[in-house]
Amino acid sequence: MSSRSNRQAWRRRPVILAAVAIGLGLGFQPGAHADGGSAVTGAFALLEPGGRGPALAGAVGPIVDDPTAIYWNPARLTRVDRPGLAVTYADLYDLDLVHHTGLFLAWPRQPRGIGWESGKVTMRHEPARSAWGLSVLATTVDLQPDTYSEYDIGLAMARRGTWGIDYAVVLHGLLVRSDLEGTDATGYALDLALARPIVAGLQASVVMRSLFSSLNWEGSDTETLIPRVHAGLGWAPHACLRIPIEATWDLEQALLQQAAAGAEWSPWGGTLSLRAGARWRDDGETTDVYPAAGLGVRWMRIAFDYGWAAGREELGDTHRLGLGYQF
Secondary structure, eight states: HHHHHHHHHHHHHHHHHHHHHHTTTTTTTTSSESSSSSEETTTTTOOOSHHHHHHHTTTTTTTTOOOHHHHHHHHGGGGOOOOOOOEEEEETTTTEEEEEEEEEEEEEEOEEEEEEEEEEEEEOOOOOOOOEEEEEEEEEEEEOOOOOEEEEEEEEEEEEEEEEGGEEEEEEEEEEEEESOOOOOOEEEEEEEEEEEETTTTTEEEEEEEEEEEEEESSOOOOEEOOEEEEEEEEEEEEEEEEEEEEEETTTTTTEEEEEEEEEOGGGGTTTEEEEEEEEOOOOOOOOEEEEEEEEEEEEEEEEEEEEEEETTOOOOOOEEEEEEOO
């Protein structure tokens, strides 16, 4: 092997280790593959922040209605009923090795209308016609003695259009930092999303993630993130019950990567929500089914969500937490 090849292999070492650590539970192959260009298969993987989405096996996109919509389905930001903040955390693999944290801020623009109630003129908030969102995601891998960190800063804009269609665009700024020399990277990614009610109680959504992207590694190597499409339906047969389903396609491999379904039962006005789900995954070599479960608690303007991805990660179960607050 030439000295140049040795330097490239050493430069890729922490990236490959991080991809292995992150990708084990996601069905991704570590490293990169090239076909004219190259696509990163482990970096900025889909790590699913919060407790609600993972508890529904990742099928929350068609029904999400809190600030984490910036990640799950930004078109649904117009369905967030008031400005809010959410913080999420997960110790992936339960090994104190890979930590994933997130911060989400949603700000729907709700015009005020004049109403009449109990013989008095009142001011009320109309449904949001547009919304803004900001997200900061951080994934840190402790390689001992070195560390590998990925940062994703997303800015989202959503609008309610004609024919009842909500649409959104998210621009991501990507940053990779590592203790080892030559492993830093910067880049961007662009997501697009659509959502629309079909009939009463039935919602449809499409999210195109990393439709355009570029990740520039120190040393002039340029790669792209794997583009994926998430299409789903959310059905509410009862005021207390919601059933979302979602399918994920890997556009690089033209592969149906995942199909997921969940159920959320929220009695007592949504104070308590019980959730469960299952996902079928195909990594191109093997297929398997992974269960999930969790719960959510709402008290005044505070929300707590917990999700358990049972057996999905090969190194152990994953517990995910989310805490939200409405202004």
